[in-house]
Amino acid sequence: GESVGLHLPTLSVQEGDNSIINCAYSNSASDYFIWYKQESGKGPQFIIDIRSNMDKRQGQRVTVLLNKTVKHLSLQIAATQPGDSAVYFCADSYSGSARQLTFGSGTQLTVLP
Amino acid sequence: SQTIHQWPATLVQPVGSPLSLECTVEGTSNPNLYWYRQAAGRGLQLLFYSVGIGQISSEVPQNLSASRPQDRQFILSSKKLLLSDSGFYLCAWSVRGPTEAFFGQGTRLTVV
Numbered sequence: 001g002e003s004v005g006l007h008l009p010t011l012s013v014q015e016g017d018n019s020i021i022n023c024a025y026s027n028s029a030s031d032y033f034i035w036y037k038q039e040s041g042k043g044p045q046f047i048i049d050i051r052s053n054m055d056k057r058q059g060q061r062v063t064v065l066l067n068k069t070v071k072h073l074s075l076q077i078a079a080t081q082p083g084d085s086a087v088y089f090c091a092d093s094y095s096g097s098a099r100q101l102t103f104g105s106g107t108q109l110t111v112l113p
Numbered sequence: 114s115q116t117i118h119q120w121p122a123t124l125v126q127p128v129g130s131p132l133s134l135e136c137t138v139e140g141t142s143n144p145n146l147y148w149y150r151q152a153a154g155r156g157l158q159l160l161f162y163s164v165g166i167g168q169i170s171s172e173v174p175q176n177l178s179a180s181r182p183q184d185r186q187f188i189l190s191s192k193k194l195l196l197s198d199s200g201f202y203l204c205a206w207s208v209r210g211p212t213e214a215f216f217g218q219g220t221r222l223t224v225v
Contacts, residue, residue: 009154034213036216041219041221042218042219043119043203043205043216043217043218043219044157044203044216045216046213046215049212049213089156089157091157100147100159100162100172101157101159101214102159103149103156103157103158104156105154105155105156106154106155106156
């Protein structure tokens, strides 16, 4: 299937700063996108999702932006906290894939005190 | 509420030995079920998915197989493990349609 890539494998931010994690996808037919957070030794947990008919969606301290023109997805975390340290994955799917999610390689976010 | 159980959490097996990892889902019916593998520093690679009992789709050629003997049970197996089968295996489920998948806590498999 199509691959989902990430621009940066690691990201370090100061506690209290905002974090931006980027993701590029390659399948122009993708119409559903999702961000997961994975803490060490655990399964990924859902953070936020967005469908292709939207370009922005906000959750609690998180915002996902979708730019379909350049096939780019980003996750913004406001006021980053130590508990936000984890690997973040983006994933996409499209109608013809039986809704299988294609994952990127992940970005390791480290929050510095 | 729905829950997913995956076991064991860790497993060390010798090369050539068989494998059986089990995953069960509670609180939902007729889910889509998935097995993913995650190598260190890599994303999640889809190995198998199932849309119903006895229906298994394989995404990549490999030394593993999957079975779905019951609606909410998904099993990952191997007859003879290889060193390259080491990794972090994740089971997941989803409902039909465009929605997120819910993951189990994973099994760390080390083949020695």
